[in-house]
Amino acid sequence: MKKHLKLILFFIFSFVIVITLFLCYINSFNSFSTISLVTSNKSNLNLNLNNNLNLANFYSSNFSSNDNIIAYLSIPKISLFNVPIEYGTNKNVLSKAIGLFENSNIDGGNVCLAAHNRSKTVSYFRNLWKLSTGDEIILKTKAKFTTYTVMFKTEVLSNDWTYLQNEKEDYITCITCIDNKPNKRLCIRGVKK
Numbered sequence: 001m002k003k004h005l006k007l008i009l010f011f012i013f014s015f016v017i018v019i020t021l022f023l024c025y026i027n028s029f030n031s032f033s034t035i036s037l038v039t040s041n042k043s044n045l046n047l048n049l050n051n052n053l054n055l056a057n058f059y060s061s062n063f064s065s066n067d068n069i070i071a072y073l074s075i076p077k078i079s080l081f082n083v084p085i086e087y088g089t090n091k092n093v094l095s096k097a098i099g100l101f102e103n104s105n106i107d108g109g110n111v112c113l114a115a116h117n118r119s120k121t122v123s124y125f126r127n128l129w130k131l132s133t134g135d136e137i138i139l140k141t142k143a144k145f146t147t148y149t150v151m152f153k154t155e156v157l158s159n160d161w162t163y164l165q166n167e168k169e170d171y172i173t174c175i176t177c178i179d180n181k182p183n184k185r186l187c188i189r190g191v192k193k
Contacts, residue, residue: 068087072084072085073113073124073137074138075137075138076135077131084097085097085099089101094115097115103164105166107141109170110163111173112172115176117186118177118179125174125176128188129178131150132150136148137174148190150188151190151191152188152189158182171191171192173188
């Protein structure tokens, strides 16, 4: 009988040790998850703080004495802030700024913009493809701030000007090349909020 009692006590003691080790393991895993979550939230917080600081600079920045700059563009989702916009889409303009199509009006209607996505000088629309429905595009002119919400993203032929037509409603249309598709263009269309 004493032998059976010792055996039962041994099993109970072993069971308690196994359960204790298991609980310690689970607790350490939860601590690790909490640390990962805190680190992840800290990264998001830093990203949001940086975006908010960049937007604050965007809203407080003044137009320089450079008469060629007619507006500034910011797209927070792709960390694009305070990019100058100039009239025209020629090589000279696109080597330093975002270009406003000649038939477009910066103050309303369909604001049509073009920029490089891979260039030796500037590639402001490099990450334009990352935008999706609901993302914000902010335009600052000398007269006002306008926020647009992305409606859609599509590919068009390089000679398709459909989305660059004048419109009664306030839109913003951003056009850029597509890697390895020389006859195609990426078109992002946003509507005024």
